[in-house]
Amino acid sequence: MGIFGALTTAVGGLRAGSYALENISGNIANSQTTAFKRIDTSFLDLVPQTALTAQLAGGVTAQSRSTNTVQGDVQSASVATFMAINGNGFFAVQKPGSFSDGSPVFDGVDRYTRRGDFQLNKDGYLVNGAGYYLEGVPIDPTTGNPSGSSPQVLRFKNDFLPAQQTTKIDYRANLASYPLTTKHDTSVPGSELIRPGSFSSGYNPLVLGTPAAPYTDSSTTGTVQNNKATPSVPNTGNTALSGVAGSDSINANFVAGDTITVNGTVLTFVASGATGNQLNVTDDISTLLQKIDSITGTGTASSISGGSITLHSGTSADLSITSSNSTAFAALGFAGGKATATRGGGGTVGTGQVIGNDNSAFLDQSVSGGAVTAYDVSGAPVNLQFRWAKTDSSSLGAGHTDTWNLFYQVNPNATGTQVGWQNVNINFTFGSNGQMSPPIASVTLNNAVVNGVSLGSPVINFGSGGVTQFADANGNVQVNQIQQDGFPAGQLQSVSVSTNGRIVGNYTNGRNIDLAEISVATFNGTNFLKRIDGGAFEATDESGAALFGKAGTIVGSSLESSNTDIADEFTKLIVTQQAYSANTKVITTTNSMVQDLLNVMR
Structure with a gap:
């Protein structure tokens, strides 16, 4: 050379x-x-x-x-449709070969790019800054899975999302082992339970077909009281209803003309010679208790022990005692001049419904179980409210089990014999460990109609251990989850990119629905791709065909910088x-x- x-x-x-x-x-x-x-x-x-x-x-x-395999830095962006690929892979895109009446006509040739600055244009396409249109696979709205595997140019119009009727409600809650209802009284066993006997005849709210429970005796016990003796000692059955200082008599005297009313029957105090429904002012406590028991007909005699009087209701009626001399009656251990005891049991065969006339009694004997907005087939909303009522308690002894009933409100404006609340007609029983025994995974509200809106037959899913019974200081139902699957109709207002590589539609009804899965391609010979304008590439014989399913992860609201x-x-x-x-x-x-x-x- x-x-x-x-x-x-x-x-x-x-x-x-x-x-x-x-x-x-x-x-x-x-x-x-x-x-x-x-x-x-x-x-x-x-x-x-x-x-x-x-x-x-x-x-x-x-x-x-x-x-091509060297990644640039991924930086956050404020645009929800911007995206970057963290790892291997390219967005599958196409570019229009021409336009017809303002609409793009694609040439059908797939290109590939890492440029993820996609934005929604006026026609509903996601287009990046170099004019390439994003491809992906549409999502089946019913199953939530991709409908097919072949990428296609994605287009999101201002689609109308049809209403979806509520078909299921996921529910998780803890029921207080001792519910603090309005009528509860910790000194009276069973007072926290719903009492069918206090509801209108023929409308027992317990589970449909529940046998009528026999009435049972109940009692109320007064406070310890001492007499006027010197030294003062607790009252006994021999303690007189009036007397001078230093005598064995109650601390405040009854006088002639005073009255004690027992279940509507009036006992009148006289100076002497009492007959019928009269009492001598000099009679003792035992005589008074015998008079009361003769009126109530109780099989268990009222008694006094250690200065404290215990009165029994019997099974004929609830006990209600008032006195015109509240001071003297308080000296017997009952403040306010009255004493009450509600008998247990009673009612008719369970109908599983609460009527308007019994609404107040029901609210007093149950606790709130939360509420959720449900939707009918047309998307009309309705407030679905729940309440729990405890129907039995293991604290009452042998033969009793912690049992609850769940109700939902049918008509918030029910009056008279109109149904206000409906029992789901299942007894929820709990063991000593606070778990349902047997477990109930779900319950169906058959042909539910709430405030005139038909909800069909939605299913309430409790799952495994979804409802428990543990002690709660507030005595309430602690609702941990109450979520339903229905929604009203809505209009697409924006789209965004999720972390799992899907395009999410944001609708005016507040729903976020997966619309499409972004197609990300990889190549065996990535560095043998052919470069074209706009940061895009075409496949070559040396690069091999595009492969889908093994790419890196998509990061939404982000962009990859130049390397x-x-x-x-x-x-x-x-x-x-x-x-x-x-x-x-x-x-x-x-x-x-x-x-x-x-x-x-x-």
């Missing part, structure tokens, strides 16, 4: 340097381009075929080296400039040598 070969080699060096400089220039120019992948330059030596003892350094050529490092590019720029200058020096030197050769010939 000789001297002229050196000249040719130097020119090749200049060409290679120019090629490298062009790549460096392009990288720097695109340092702020979203998801741009820089192009590095590879230099290859060109060695001519010579004898082993005459080998030459040879010339040089330059080739590009892709960095160009300006500091590195400046360093390469300096090295390239020096190499270029050196090649020009070779040309200058070669030219000088040729001139010397020509001078010899002269």
Whole structure:
């Protein structure tokens, strides 16, 4: 090759340097381009075929080296539809070949890009800053799964989301083992329970078909009271109802004309000679208790022990005693001039319903179980309220189990015999461990109609251990979850990107529905993709076909930066400039040598 070969080699060096400089220039120019992948330059030596003892350094050529697998930094963005891929993969996109009546006509050729600055245009397409349209797979709204596997250009119009009727309600709650109802009295066993006997005849709210419970005796006990004796000692059955200081008589005297009314029957105090429903002011406590028991008909005699009187209701009626002399009656241990005891049991066969006339009694004997807005088939909302009533308690002894009934409100404005609340007609029983025994996973509200709105037959799902019975200081039902699946109709107002790589539609009814799954492609030969304008690529024989399902994760509201490092590019720029200058020096030197050769010939 000789001297002229050196000249040719130097020119090749200049060409290679120019090629490298062009790549460096392009990288720097695109340092702020979203998801741009820089192009590095590879230099290859060109060695001519010579004898082993005459080998030459040879010339040089330059080739590009892709960095498609090198990720740029992922930075957050304020636009909900912007997205970045963390890891391997490319967004599948298409670009319109033309437009017809303002609508894009796609050429059907898939391209691939890391540029994720997609925004919704006026036609409902997600288009990035380079004009590429995002592809994905639509989501089946019924199953929530992708409908197919072939990517297609996604379009989201201002779709109308039809209403969905409530079909299930997920419910989790803890029922206080001792509910603090309005009528509870911790001194009276069973007072926290619902009392069917206090409801209108023929309207027992317990589970449909529950046998009528026989009436049972109840009692009330007064406070300990002392007499006027010196020293003062607790009252006994012999303690008189009136007397002078120092005598065995109650602390405040009854006088002639005072009355005690027992269940509507009036006992009148007289000075002496009492007959019928009269009492002598000098009678003792035992005589008074016998008179009361004769009126109530109780089978368990009222008594006094340690200065404290216990009165029994019997089974004929609830006990209600008042006195015109509240001070003297208080000296018997009953403040306010009255004493009451509500008999247990009673009522008719369970009908599972609460009528308007019994609404107040029901509210007093039950506790709130939460509320949820449910929807009918047309999307009309209705407030579905629940209440729990305890119907039996293990604290009452053998033969009793902690049992609850669940009710839902049918008509908030019920009056007379109109049904206000409906029992779900299942007994929820609990063991000593606070768990349902047997467990009840769900209950169906058959043909539920609430405030005139038909809800069909929604299912209340309790799941495993969803309803428990543990002590609660407030005596309330602690509702941990009450969520239903219905919703009214709505209009699509915006879209966003979820962390699982799906496009989510945000509707005016507050629903967020998965609309499509973003298609992300990978390649076996990623660095052999063909670059085209706008940060996009086309598949080649060397890259292989697009593969779906093994890509990195999509990060919503984010963008990938260019992977160009300006500091590195400046360093390469300096090295390239020096190499270029050196090649020009070779040309200058070669030219000088040729001139010397020509001078010899002269």
